[in-house]
Amino acid sequence: MKIKLHIQILIGFILGIAFGAIFSVDHNSLLLTSGKSETEINNWQQITFLKGDSSLISFNESSQSGIVRYFESLKKDKKTEGVKLNIVYPASQEIHTYENMTSIQKTSSIGADIKPVGEIFIRLLNMIAVPLVLASLIVGAASLHDVKHLAKLGGKLLVLFLFTSIISVALAQILTVVIQPGMHMTPEAKTQLVEAYRDEVKAPLQQEYKMDLVEFLVNIVPKNPFRGLAEGDFLQIVFFAILTGLVLCYIPKERAKPVIAFFEGISEAMIKLVEKVILMAPLAVFALISATVAEFGFSILGTLFWYALTCLLALLIIGFVLYPALVKVLGKVSPIDFFLAQKQVMAVAFTTSSSSATLPVTIDVTENRLGVPNKIAAFVLPIGTTINKDGTALYQAVAAIFIAQVYGFDLSLAQQFTIFITCIITGAATAPVAGAGLIMLVVVLNAVGLPVEGIALIVGVDRIINMCRSTVNVIGDTMASVVLAKSEGVLGEIKTKD
DSSP states (O other): OOOOHHHHHHHHHHHHHHHHHHTOOOTTEEEEEETTEEEEEESOSEEEEEETTEEEEEEETTOHHHHHHHHHHHHHTTOOTTEEEEEEOTTTOOEEEEOSOOEEEEOOOHHHHTHHHHHHHHHHHHHHHHHHHHHHHHHHHHHHOOHHHHHHHHHHHHHHHHHHHHHHHHHHHHHHHHHOGGGGOOHHHHHHHHHHTTTTTHHHHHSOOOOOHHHHHHTTSOSSHHHHHHHTOHHHHHHHHHHHHHHGGGSOHHHHHHHHHHHHHHHHHHHHHHHHHGGGHHHHHHHHHHHHHHHHOSHHHHHTHHHHHHHHHHHHHIIIIIHHHHHHHTTOOOHHHHHHHTHHHHHHHHHHOOHHHHHHHHHHHHHHTSOOOHHHHHHHHHHHHHHOOHHHHHHHHHHHHHHHHHTTOOOOHHHHHHHHHHHHHHHHHSOSSTTHHHHHHHHHHHHTTOOGGGGGGTHHHHHHHHHHHHHHHHHHHHHHHHHHHHHTTOOOOOOOOO
């Protein structure tokens, strides 16, 4: 008997956790290369980079990633000549010096080394996403035949997205104030986390971000649609595709028909390609989960238990209480059937941590299993992937208040309201790719004067939280598709069996 795909994915997930835990990366080990010789160092107390007699920077025993990143930055700037490494070990306190280094790397682990298998899967999905969205939207817009109808659909969609975002951020703020995860962190843990992840947060701290609503709206209109397609800018793709589809309604049918047929063929071909690529999902899930566990481990969850608990509780309530309630009340659909029909979507979103990479699978499942017509799914899902990110918005609210609590800031009602508004906006503005939510958190912290260095406190657990919030984001998109299709009277039968 053939094992169903969602069961295969679950097996891959469980085996990936076990494999990554067994073959994990040693965080107290580095591989130094000097000329043709390689030296493995373990359990150091302090590592200092020197040039001549001057000390450049020092790292403690918990700064493996920082050491690797710092040396890579020296190589990039071609400043490695004359650089020495002094290593102090806790037992002897003797200083060991290394010179003429060509590379400093983490020691390899098979648990992390199989990650490229999962990355190929993500690349395949990203490859499919742009042509699928373009073709589906052009065909869907051409079938509407009415600009007013399209505007009505868009209005309903934006109201629904705004409603769920408001509920999500408000819930996150209430839970964080009640649970107070920041009050459970000791000063020692705070110092260790900031030191361990200080280099991880340099990139977002060095960039400047500002929220400009006018610029955001202007950038929806592409100067060059082909550039938007090449860069995967979904808002620009949606704008161009909808205009193209609508214009096809206003030219002679004999000329529009072959164009529509061409894009229908592209759409069907991409859907068929999704069905083939998704067969790789169990192996990809195994590789991605194994790499995540091998690289990050579980120890960080102990230090950040209350923060992770607050985030996951908020995500759980939104994804598995609010959305099912809306599906039941507005979509007249059984929540159980709603979730059973999209098992593959949730599995792919969880493992890839990217709603844009999941989009081809989401479109396929929404049309063929959730009973949503192409003209609705092709309109809702690309827009939802780009601006409907309740999971990201609530995570930013929890993170901001958590950082305030750790640093001893007593937030006023005005500051809480600023966080509320800013999280709704930045949630919509966050790129639908893994890790983008962490970058946009800088905007939220700056808005209320919180120390952006506090991001280092949550970096260690961000990958795990990101997997969960991406899943909630995608569930929100499928929920909106079902609700909108029901409001238009075009929702078909839901299929829960493979």
